[in-house]
Amino acid sequence: MIVAVIMVVIVVASILFHFFSPWWFSPLASNWGYIDSTLVLTFAITGVVFAAVVLFVAYCLYRFRHQEGRKASYEPENKRLEGWLTAITAGGVIAMLTPGLFVWAQYVEVPETATDIEVVGQQWLWNFRLPGADGKLGSADNRLISADNTLGINNQDPLGQDDLVVEGGELYIPVDKPVRFLLRSIDVLHDFYVPEFRAKMDMIPGSVTYFWVTPTQTGTYEILCAELCGVGHSYMRGTVNVVTDEEYQEWLASQATFASLAS
Structure with missing residues (x-):
């Protein structure tokens, strides 16, 4: 009882x-x-x-x-x-x-109007790459990574010369506009996760995964890694700032291109 x-x-x-x-x-x-x-x-x-x-x-x-006198009956089926x-x-x-x-x-099913933003995960840091004036990302390969090219961008691809490189974990995106995150890892499994977006995806070395989201509220949100990736896993954090389109364009104008960094 x-x-x-x-x-x-x-x-x-x-x-x-x-x-x-x-x-x-x-x-x-x-x-x-x-x-x-x-x-x-x-x-x-x-x-x-x-x-x-x-x-x-x-x-x-x-x-x-x-109870006294009660007997159990056996009923296997x-x-x-x-x-x-x-x-x-x-x-x-x-x-x-x-x-x-x-x-x-x-x-x-990504909307055709979505902006592509590449997210590059590594132990234990977030980096980002955004399309430049041509609106397209150039090709990249982990085998091209070096001290001078930390994201492995193909310097022979003309589409990648104006790509904007953001190192250090702080990203800006416009509110009320769809964004497709192209996810790439350069070492081990990671997972790009913003709790307030309700969306995440594993990042697998050697392949590019993706998901899309339309942010609906301006604000500053924390980026987490949702896949155990080593002793520094809990410190792999970044920031995504959802801002108005005017603020987003102003931020884009202040970012360095791959060509300028390479030179």
Whole structure:
């Protein structure tokens, strides 16, 4: 009986903690409210299953507790019960996965008007590259990285000469305009993550991954690495400033091009 009561208390306390907890999602600052909705739905489904299973066990402990003269019956199979459990489980899994598939389809379909910004991760620093006046990024290769070319930009590619190189972890992007982050790592696995954007993606050495976001609120947000990347992982931080288009253009004008740095 004590165990049954404890299990009921655990369920009640878990539900209360969920609704009155001091922490929840960080403020949303992008178009990815769909991801919040999907997570809430997942919490709801798994929460109901958790409560149902624990309360059922508590009920069984109470209903079938030891009593003098009571004998247990052995029933190894119950096709009706197994059928219900299979149907309910399948329904719950489908309900959790289906919204995610629709969100993922939007997540990887980048708007044609999106601005490309390359994010380069390394132990334990964020660097960035933005297109110059031609609006296009030049090619790059990790094998071209050197003390004078820390991002491995191809100096034989004319498209890369006017690329803007930002070293040190501070990035500016315009508000209410879609941005595609092209993600590249030059050493180990990293993960570019801004909690307020609700979007992130692994950075895999030897390949370029991406995601897109439309920032909806101006402000300064912290960039984190969400993939354990070594002893300095917790110090791999940067800053993304979401600003008006006028401020963004002013910031762009103050950045150095690859050609000027190379010379």
